[in-house]
Amino acid sequence: MRRFIWLMLLLLVFASACGESEATNTANNSPDPDQEKTQDKSDDVEEKQKAEKDSQKKEEEKQEKVNLPEEDSPEEAKYKINDEDSSVVPLNDGINKKVVLLTIDDAPHKYSLQMAKTLKELNASAIFFVNGHFLDTTEDEEILKKIHKMGFEIGNHTYNHAFLPDSSQEEQKKEITSLNDRIEEIIGEKPKFFRAPNGANTDFSTKIAKEEGMIVMNWTYGYDYFKPYMDADKLKKAMITGKGPKVDVPYSLLKPGANLLMHDREWTAAALKDIVIGLRDKGYEMVDPSLLQTIK
Numbered sequence: 001m002r003r004f005i006w007l008m009l010l011l012l013v014f015a016s017a018c019g020e021s022e023a024t025n026t027a028n029n030s031p032d033p034d035q036e037k038t039q040d041k042s043d044d045v046e047e048k049q050k051a052e053k054d055s056q057k058k059e060e061e062k063q064e065k066v067n068l069p070e071e072d073s074p075e076e077a078k079y080k081i082n083d084e085d086s087s088v089v090p091l092n093d094g095i096n097k098k099v100v101l102l103t104i105d106d107a108p109h110k111y112s113l114q115m116a117k118t119l120k121e122l123n124a125s126a127i128f129f130v131n132g133h134f135l136d137t138t139e140d141e142e143i144l145k146k147i148h149k150m151g152f153e154i155g156n157h158t159y160n161h162a163f164l165p166d167s168s169q170e171e172q173k174k175e176i177t178s179l180n181d182r183i184e185e186i187i188g189e190k191p192k193f194f195r196a197p198n199g200a201n202t203d204f205s206t207k208i209a210k211e212e213g214m215i216v217m218n219w220t221y222g223y224d225y226f227k228p229y230m231d232a233d234k235l236k237k238a239m240i241t242g243k244g245p246k247v248d249v250p251y252s253l254l255k256p257g258a259n260l261l262m263h264d265r266e267w268t269a270a271a272l273k274d275i276v277i278g279l280r281d282k283g284y285e286m287v288d289p290s291l292l293q294t295i296k
């Protein structure tokens with residue numbers, strides 16, 4: 001009998017122990033306080049991140065506001081292209097006259113990107129006059145975008161490099177306007193400068209170019225398209241001195257405001273760095289085309 005009582009007692013203790021554990025388990029089913037804490041923490045983190053994002057956004061908006069007036073009012077023009085001889089003329093006294101304008105025609109064929117990189121490394125500005133027939137592929141488009149993003153001015157050199165005096169008015173118009181549209185499609189803006197192939201403008205093409213909002217320019221000297229100067233060393237010397245005795249220019253054409261014509265060519269690309277350095281050694285600054293007066 002005593003053994004039975006002991007057994008009953010033992011069972012009772014066991015049963016209460018089980019009940020307790022069940023109760024504990026039930027308690028465990030209620031939301032875990034630690035979990036709640038974790039939840040709180042993640043809420044905190046979210047709040048914090050949101051606050052950070054908000055303040056970042058505000059900061060960005062502030063910066064945008066600060067930048068806006070600058071973008072809306074680009075630097076004042078300091079130079080203009082002389083209608084008569086395409087030279088660069090300062091608009092006021094006190095502006096450095098000893099400048100030259102670098103221009104590269106027939107871009108972006110084979111060497112334009114390389115030439116742009118060379119100029120960029122030297123921190124020298126230039127206008128790349130582009131031909132529409134060099135913008136056929138996506139690769140060409142990417143190259144033009146790159147050159148533009150590097151800060152170079154993109155000019156219009158007609159769609160097919162047409163000799164305008166031999167073209168009908170309809171053709172001339174198309175040569176000019178279709179390239180402007182194409183360039184705008186690629187870089188998001190229309191050219192501000194026009195150079196006719198071979199420098200051969202007509203009254204009509206000049207009128208159209210102006211109507212399209214472009215300044216028309218030829219150049220004052222360039223040698224890379226003459227056979228005797230299709231060589232980096234010879235070209236370098238001619239461009240730096242301004243003299244081309246092998247093509248009957250025994251005198252120097254280098255003077256303040258000179259508008260230098262170069263092309264997307266192998267020898268020009270090879271000579272470009274030395275040309276810039278040589279001109280700088282002579283005290284010339286490469287004028288930034290964004291400082292040239294444009295048609296409003």
Ligand SMILES: [Zn+2]
Nearest residue numbers: 105106197198
């Ligand atoms: Zn050309």
